[in-house]
Amino acid sequence: MINEDLLDIVKVQETHSQNEVNNLLNQGWKLLNVYTGSFSYDASDQINMYVLGKPNDR
Structure with a gap:
């Protein structure tokens, strides 16, 4: 079953940087x-x- 929230994703990004993750989460990712x-x-x-x-x- 697909999570309904995943249907709104328009861009995917992969990183190993915790700082980058925190910045993206603060931007709504x-x-x-x-x-x-x-x-x-x-x-x-x-x-x-x-x-x-x-x-x-x-």
Whole structure:
């Protein structure tokens, strides 16, 4: 089932920066997902990735 709020999303952005996430949330963006990204086999190289969606401004 699709969440009705997702139907209003007009732009999706992915970032690892907590500051950027906070700025986008303050601008009205919605947090869609958080996952752990890895750039090597070393577990210490993992970072949190944030997926945000910009709602339609209508």
